[in-house]
Amino acid sequence: MNAHTITAEQIARYGEHLREEERAPGTVENYLRNVDRFVFWLAGRAVTREKAVEWKEHLVSCRYAPATINGMLSALNSFFSYFGWQECRVKALRVQRRAFRDPSRELTREEYEHLIETARLLGRERLALVLETIGATGVRVSEVRYLTVEAARSGRAEISLKGKIRTILLPGKLCRKLLKYARKEKIASGEVFRTGGGKSLSRKQIWSEMKNLCHHAGVEPSKVFPHNLRHLFATVFYRACGDIVKLADVLGHSSIETTRIYLLTSGAEHIRTLDRLRLVC
Known part of the structure; x- marks a missing residue:
């Protein structure tokens, strides 16, 4: 399994890519924030699919709402796809559609x-x-x-x-x-x-x-x-x-x-x- 490193320069390039794709400013801000969260959690360790899966499990243990976790994973998977790190992508949580609002x-x-x-x-x-x-x-x-x-x-x-x-x-x-x-x-x-x-x-x-x-x-x-x-x-x-x-x-x-x-x-x-x-x- 290939190991990768996420740098500040890569995050900046990814941000520019999102803006070129005409993503809403709020979406760009949210995606970059979630990539930063993953990098902070990594604490200098290399990026692998195993680490991405471990981060997903960490988010679940922190009791984030499933929709929030999937939003974070969506941002991370988008980042991985942009740099061609397809092997690092992780699956979203499967959530049954609710019949009523919280x-x-x-x-x-x-x-x-x-x-x-x-x-x-x-x-x-x-x-x-x-x-x-x-x-x-x-x-x-x-x-x-x-x-x-x-x-x-x-x-x-x-x-x-x-x-x-x-x-x-x-x-x-x-x-x-x-x-x-x-x-x-x-x-x-x-x-x-x-x-x-x-x-x-x-x-x-x-x-x-x-x-x-x-x-x-x-x-x-x-x-x-x-x-x-x-x-x-x-x-x-x-x-x-x-x-x-x-x-x-x-x-x-x-x-x-x-x-x-x-x-x-x-x-x-x-x-x-x-x-x-x-x-x-």
């Missing part, structure tokens, strides 16, 4: 509205509007930059990500709020959501502000992250129209199987369904 991550509509209300009471208007924008459109946190003054005026935003371009329609009420905020902040064109220095809001900053807000709002931190707003949008949208194909288009999914994950019911709903079966005598 209750610790189930953000309700009431909690969502409470978060927005709390942000406004704290005078954090930008954060309140970011939450409302993601919740009302289902955009990814990396797509917030496409919400521009021009998009608010036309009622539609053109989003270019992962090599695809899609158009999303914006609710009229949201457009009015975005334009009102832009006027207040003296933003005549371009991105609506910016830092005090005029730069784009980063994924990290939005995440951090949301985590800080959840403590003020009394909402469990495990439920408060940008992607959960996207899940909430998907659930509400599907209940309104019942068209999973249309929802997949709106969310920008290439596969309906991905969209199905967003539509898992809560554990409480699943229990109610079981109770309605009346199979307990």
Whole structure:
């Protein structure tokens, strides 16, 4: 079995490769972070498939969620493939599809509205509007930059990500709020959501502000992250129209199987369904 060594130069080259492949900035950051984690765990030892398998077992022993472990392994396998180290690749954990969503991550509509209300009471208007924008459109946190003054005026935003371009329609009420905020902040064109220095809001900053807000709002931190707003949008949208194909288009999914994950019911709903079966005598 060939042994390899991972260097800082290789990691940098791999990062450039991901950017050339037009991977989302968040994806690039996540993949590089997971490769760094593996290198740190190796502590100078050579890279072999046995070591990669051992790392997978280490992650399991640390009680990471299976989906988290598979995400880490996906990043590592991608790195191995780029350098032609196919013999080092490891298999992902086999996880049976869940029939319902983890209750610790189930953000309700009431909690969502409470978060927005709390942000406004704290005078954090930008954060309140970011939450409302993601919740009302289902955009990814990396797509917030496409919400521009021009998009608010036309009622539609053109989003270019992962090599695809899609158009999303914006609710009229949201457009009015975005334009009102832009006027207040003296933003005549371009991105609506910016830092005090005029730069784009980063994924990290939005995440951090949301985590800080959840403590003020009394909402469990495990439920408060940008992607959960996207899940909430998907659930509400599907209940309104019942068209999973249309929802997949709106969310920008290439596969309906991905969209199905967003539509898992809560554990409480699943229990109610079981109770309605009346199979307990």
